[in-house]
Amino acid sequence: MQSPAAPATPLPQLALARRLALRLKMKHLLLLVAIAEQRSLTRVAEQLSTSQPAVTQALAELEALFGAPLFTRSSRGMAPTDLGALVLARARTLLADLDHWALDMAAVAQERAAHLQVGVIPFLPGRMLAQAIDRTRLQGRRITVTLHESTSDQLLERLRAHELDCVVGRTSAILNMDGLQHTVLYAQAPQLVAHRKLAARLARRPLDWAGLAELDWVLGPRNTPMREQITDFFLRAGVEPPPPYVESLSAKVIGELVAANERAVSIVPADIAQELVRIAGVAIVPHQFSWQLPPITLFQRKAGARYAEQQLLVQALQQVCADLPGQADRTTPNP
Numbered sequence: 001m002q003s004p005a006a007p008a009t010p011l012p013q014l015a016l017a018r019r020l021a022l023r024l025k026m027k028h029l030l031l032l033v034a035i036a037e038q039r040s041l042t043r044v045a046e047q048l049s050t051s052q053p054a055v056t057q058a059l060a061e062l063e064a065l066f067g068a069p070l071f072t073r074s075s076r077g078m079a080p081t082d083l084g085a086l087v088l089a090r091a092r093t094l095l096a097d098l099d100h101w102a103l104d105m106a107a108v109a110q111e112r113a114a115h116l117q118v119g120v121i122p123f124l125p126g127r128m129l130a131q132a133i134d135r136t137r138l139q140g141r142r143i144t145v146t147l148h149e150s151t152s153d154q155l156l157e158r159l160r161a162h163e164l165d166c167v168v169g170r171t172s173a174i175l176n177m178d179g180l181q182h183t184v185l186y187a188q189a190p191q192l193v194a195h196r197k198l199a200a201r202l203a204r205r206p207l208d209w210a211g212l213a214e215l216d217w218v219l220g221p222r223n224t225p226m227r228e229q230i231t232d233f234f235l236r237a238g239v240e241p242p243p244p245y246v247e248s249l250s251a252k253v254i255g256e257l258v259a260a261n262e263r264a265v266s267i268v269p270a271d272i273a274q275e276l277v278r279i280a281g282v283a284i285v286p287h288q289f290s291w292q293l294p295p296i297t298l299f300q301r302k303a304g305a306r307y308a309e310q311q312l313l314v315q316a317l318q319q320v321c322a323d324l325p326g327q328a329d330r331t332t333p334n335p
Helices: 012-023 026-038 041-047 052-066 082-109 126-138 152-160 196-202 209-213 225-236 251-260 270-279 308-322
Strands: 071-074 077-080 115-120 144-149 166-170 180-186 190-194 216-219 264-269 296-301
Touching: 012 052, 026 041, 026 052, 026 082, 041 052, 077 082, 115 152, 115 308, 126 270, 126 308, 152 166, 152 180, 152 296, 166 308, 180 308, 190 196, 190 251, 190 270, 196 264, 216 251, 225 264, 251 264, 251 270, 264 270, 296 308
Parallel strands: 115 144, 115 166, 216 264
Antiparallel strands: 071 077, 166 296, 180 296, 190 264
16 A cells, blocks of 8 residues: 655745745835835834834844845945845835725725726827726726826836736837737827918928928927837938927927917827817828828736726727727737
């Protein structure tokens, strides 16, 4: 008769995961973030309303739990080790998830389904976002949404850090796509907008890119996909790209600046140009470009659970964008 097999030795990562589940507490996460921000155990103790020995002991417990130092100490203060930086990133992610959890509970208390944190770039038509959010109401799932406006690269960093649930941005080869999946929503055509008097003059003759470069340009910031595309087009036309006299992330500000300056021009998405005609008083130069702007894209994390409400908003965005004029089916997810 064979003796019973000895129990398998747990893999090191499984043993560590078990220790973390049993011994790691939320106060440890707050401590890690506080040390990274304050760089001093004395200031951390003041911030957390406790004693320095208690903070020192808690950090020692954490370093024993992970089996290595999490911070180095120098005359300039405390700084995370390589392991500490990794642990700190995970701690911030878990705390961000906890914040979202609290917002969800508040939404439920107000008889809403959930609260979503959505990142959006500035050059999106407000009507499109409003229609998508409104469609979720038709499904009987009344969600609340906080919109966070910034550039695509900054929003994607916040998405990876679990500060955002999804991002509606602009795809580009320069973006870091690690851990993310993207779904193209719709294409935006570029449109030249100008002061009304200037637009009337430009409309009477073919566009001269060398002449355009001498005008007062109002553009988005450097290193954004749309700005890179405009720069590339000037270069392919053999013309030095014009330095903007104003850089702005706000489509409305760009419209107001163009409308107020008889030498001012900008290139914005065609749907945004139509909005700026109405709200800022710019004019559209009736010239069709032979190139497209990088497409508007939905970004989500590959890993982790997703709310049913998040998926409902995603479907609403896809439906609204598919109904836009001239849009083919662009909703196939890309790895």
